[in-house]
Amino acid sequence: MWLAVESVKRAYCLRIQISIGEIGRIIGGFSAPYFSQLFKKHKGITPNSYRIAIKNTYR
Numbered sequence: 001m002w003l004a005v006e007s008v009k010r011a012y013c014l015r016i017q018i019s020i021g022e023i024g025r026i027i028g029g030f031s032a033p034y035f036s037q038l039f040k041k042h043k044g045i046t047p048n049s050y051r052i053a054i055k056n057t058y059r
Helices: 002-013 020-028 032-043 047-057
Strands: none
Touching: 020 032, 020 047, 032 047
16 A cells, blocks of 8 residues: 555646546555545545645646
């Protein structure tokens, strides 16, 4: 799971436009809701909230 979270972080930092559902499918066949739950469990924030935070950081 750590690799999945790091992949999302890298994609967001590089501003790659990819959906949460796509990321979940690519890294392990997870549905978007399940991947969002895993992400929040490991990072304490939802993927969408993380995306917003990254966008605000690099404005």
